[in-house]
Amino acid sequence: xxxxxxxxxxxxxxxxxxxxxxxxxxxxxxxxxxxxxxxxxxxxxxxxxxxxxxxxxxxxxxxxxxxxxxxxxxxxxxxxxxxx
Numbered sequence: 679x680x681x682x683x684x685x686x687x688x689x690x691x692x693x694x695x696x697x698x699x700x701x702x703x704x705x706x707x708x709x710x711x712x713x714x715x716x717x718x719x720x721x722x723x724x725x726x727x728x729x730x731x732x733x734x735x736x737x738x739x740x741x742x743x744x745x746x747x748x749x750x751x752x753x754x755x756x757x758x759x760x761x762x
Contacts, residue, residue: 682733684723685711693723693737695730 681699686692697707711722727733 679726679728682725682727682730683707683711684725684730684733684737685714685720686723687720688718690720693721693734695733699724 683696683699683704684693685696686694696711697704699708701707708722708724714720715722723733723737725733725736727736
C-alpha cells in the first residue's frame with residue numbers, strides 16, 4: 679500500500695497523481711497543493727492505495743458518499759475541497 683498525493687484542477691474530471699507521500703520533497707508537494715486548494719485552484723487528496731487507478735476509485739466513492747467495496751477506507755486526507 680502506498681500513500682499517494684492526488685490533485686484535481688478546478689474544472690477537471692479526474693484526479694492526477696502528483697507523487698507518493700514517502701518520496702523526497704513530498705512535504706513541499708503537499709504544502710504547495712494545500713495552498714493551491716485553499717486559493718480555489720483545485721482539490722488535494724491524500725489516499726492510501728496500491729495504484730493511482732485504485733485511488734481514483736476510492737476518491738470517487740468517497741466524494742459521492744457511497745460506501746467503498748474496495749476494502750478498508752483509504753482516504754487519509756481531503757483538505758480544502760472546493761464547494762464552488
